[in-house]
Amino acid sequence: MPDLRYHLVSLISVFLALAIGVLLGTAIADRGVVDQQLRAQIADIENRFSHQQEVIAEKDQEIATLRAQLEAQDEISHRMAETIVAGRLQGVDVAVVAGPYADEEVSRQVQETLQSAGADLGPVIRLEPPDREQISAASFEPYARAALEIAGSTLEIRALEDVADVIAGGPRPEGLPDVVVFVGGGAPVDPEAAEPALDFLATAQEEMFGAWEDAGIRVVAAESSFAANSEIPLYQSAGISSVDNADMPAGRAALVLLASGAAEGSYGVKPTASSAFPEPSS
Structure with missing residues (x-):
């Protein structure tokens, strides 16, 4: 018949298995939480980058518009100067x-x-x-x-x-x-x-x-x-x-x-x- 030592070893094995299961479950759960946090941070960075790209594109368009306006103003200035000085x-x-x-x-x-x-x-x-x-x-x-x-x-x-x-x-x-x-x-x-x-x-x-x-x-x-x-x-x-x-x-x-x-x-x-x-x- 199993003696007391056998029962103690069995109980210890059961509790040890439970402890290991709890630890593994907690680790897996924590890993899932961390993974979700990382995914959220990456998504936030991607959104910010996308927004910055849009802002840069808008600024580039504004610069191109201003450059075109300056070129037009330069042309007007040249024409006006030519008219003023002619003869x-x-x-x-x-x-x-x-x-x-x-x-x-x-x-x-x-x-x-x-x-x-x-x-x-x-x-x-x-x-x-x-x-x-x-x-x-x-x-x-x-x-x-x-x-x-x-x-x-x-x-x-x-x-x-x-x-x-x-x-x-x-x-x-x-x-x-x-x-x-x-x-x-x-x-x-x-x-x-x-x-x-x-x-x-x-x-x-x-x-x-x-x-x-x-x-x-x-x-x-x-x-x-x-x-x-x-x-x-x-x-x-x-x-x-x-x-x-x-x-x-x-x-x-x-x-x-x-x-x-x-x-x-x-x-x-x-x-x-x-x-x-x-x-x-x-």
């Missing part, structure tokens, strides 16, 4: 002088706009960047040469008289231009050379402006809206009308109006501008 400078002799750091593309656009306005243009005079020897010796000869090339050899140049004799033997134009358009702005790439070069240029260019005005030539200046160094304060100090957004159709139209005799001032989009656009003279 405005017909028969007017205009000389274009580009500063050493002026953007070449902006200079080209200015030249094209002046031609569209009917101006009689000669070759563009581009000033070379000053070297260290010029700066240290305060030699304004290249800038005096530019001034004399336009204004004529008989002009007395205030601070440039010391180099007038050197230049006097050069060729002279038969007549003076009605207008000089100076395209400036920009700065040397080397930051160490920037300050002395710009200080030197400020003096040299102001003397050029004075020389042209002394010869009875109307002087207007322009630079791009992105010029690394703005020369608008220099133009204002010299009493020169200017535009600070010659890279834009409206800026080039304003430049033509200034060249044709519009109200003097500083026009454009920078804080130094007195107004956005000049009133036409007629």
